[in-house]
Amino acid sequence: MKLIVNGKEDNLVEGLTVSQxxxxxxxxxxxxxxxxxxxxxxxxSEFENTTLNEGDKVEFLYFMGGGNVTK
Amino acid sequence: xxxxxQQIERYSRHIILEEIGGIGQEKLLASKVLxxxxxGLGSPAALYLAAAGVGTIGIIxxxxxxxxxxxxxxxxxxxxxxxxxxxxxxxxIRAINPDVTVKTYHQFAKADNIRExxxxxxxxxxxxxxxxxxxLINDACYFEKKPFSHAGILKFYGQxxxxxxxxxxxxxxxxxxxxxxxxxxxxxxxxVLGVLAGVIGSLQAxxxxxxxxxxxxxxxxxxxxxDALEMDFRAVKLSRNPNCPLCGENAEITELKDxxxxxxxxxxxxx
Numbered sequence: 003m004k005l006i007v008n009g010k011e012d013n014l015v016e017g018l019t020v021s022q023x024x025x026x027x028x029x030x031x032x033x034x035x036x037x038x039x040x041x042x043x044x045x046x047s048e049f050e051n052t053t054l055n056e057g058d059k060v061e062f063l064y065f066m067g068g069g070n071v072t073k
Numbered sequence: 074x075x076x077x078x079q080q081i082e083r084y085s086r087h088i089i090l091e092e093i094g095g096i097g098q099e100k101l102l103a104s105k106v107l108x109x110x111x112x113g114l115g116s117p118a119a120l121y122l123a124a125a126g127v128g129t130i131g132i133i134x135x136x137x138x139x140x141x142x143x144x145x146x147x148x149x150x151x152x153x154x155x156x157x158x159x160x161x162x163x164x165x166i167r168a169i170n171p172d173v174t175v176k177t178y179h180q181f182a183k184a185d186n187i188r189e190x191x192x193x194x195x196x197x198x199x200x201x202x203x204x205x206x207x208x209l210i211n212d213a214c215y216f217e218k219k220p221f222s223h224a225g226i227l228k229f230y231g232q233x234x235x236x237x238x239x240x241x242x243x244x245x246x247x248x249x250x251x252x253x254x255x256x257x258x259x260x261x262x263x264x265v266l267g268v269l270a271g272v273i274g275s276l277q278a279x280x281x282x283x284x285x286x287x288x289x290x291x292x293x294x295x296x297x298x299x300d301a302l303e304m305d306f307r308a309v310k311l312s313r314n315p316n317c318p319l320c321g322e323n324a325e326i327t328e329l330k331d332x333x334x335x336x337x338x339x340x341x342x343x344x
Contacts, residue, residue: 066230
């Protein structure tokens with residue numbers, strides 16, 4: 003299925019959850035990421051059970067301080 | 074307040090802009106901006122706002138200038154090492170523009186002092202380097218109904234958003250609470266391209282001026298992200314989050330408190 007992840011189209015397997023997408027996209031520190039799905043910020047507790055669908059727009063929003071690592 | 078001859082000359086490139094004019098320049102001179110943190114982001118913001126003739130600039134910072142600051146904190150010079158950052162910044166601002174009144178606060182922004190300080194200002198720039206301070210500024214600006222510019226930088230990346238409390242998405246709408254302790258390495262471990270602070274801090278100053286002069290469209294409900302390696306700017310659209318613990322429908326945060334600094338040591342760091 004096609005998803006738009008951080009503005010770029012990506013081909014991913016069907017039925018992926020948000021948690022799985024974070025792993026798939028090699029996000030090393032998921033604790034440092036907020037996820038916006040189709041314009042809505044997800045609660046952290048929703049990552050596990052939210053399944054992504056064709057055409058979904060996902061944004062990973064990173065915590066940024068002053069030179070802190072987030073990726 | 075009307076401009077004197079020197080001021081008309083000094084600000085001529087502003088005044089000639091139809092959108093600013095003499096009236097806009099007078100407005101800037103009557104405006105008050107608070108910069109929290111005289112570091113990487115605060116340096117360019119303070120320098121440009123001073124040059125622009127923002128009449129009162131407040132600066133909060135508890136630190137002294139250190140050699141490692143000079144790679145990006147361009148308001149401080151080599152001869153300032155050891156000097157209070159607020160004092161060093163004040164000296165440069167006065168040298169650039171004697172029209173500006175500088176108010177300095179050589180202290181950490183804390184829950185018990187920040188509301189009283191920001192109350193006096195029209196716009197706040199978050200130039201801090203840590204998450205507890207960023208959440209504190211967000212919350213204090215919400216309670217005091219002050220517009221502010223949030224920004225963060227790391228490595229080759231930067232981001233910023235302008236917040237009009239109760240009207241547009243706030244920092245907690247995006248990031249509910251500071252990241253858990255143990256996952257955040259200290260700043261010195263990650264590194265940051267110095268000029269990145271210049272890009273993002275200058276954008277914060279731009280937003281301040283636009284707000285003060287009611288110009289154009291503010292960077293509200295939008296997180297602007299910048300990737301210096303790809304030279305890519307992206308505007309990520311956001312909206313207010315009904316689950317926001319501060320400005321959401323069932324807000325739990327009703328007063329300011331100091332968040333703990335979740336910086337881990339090297340040994341336990343997962344980075």
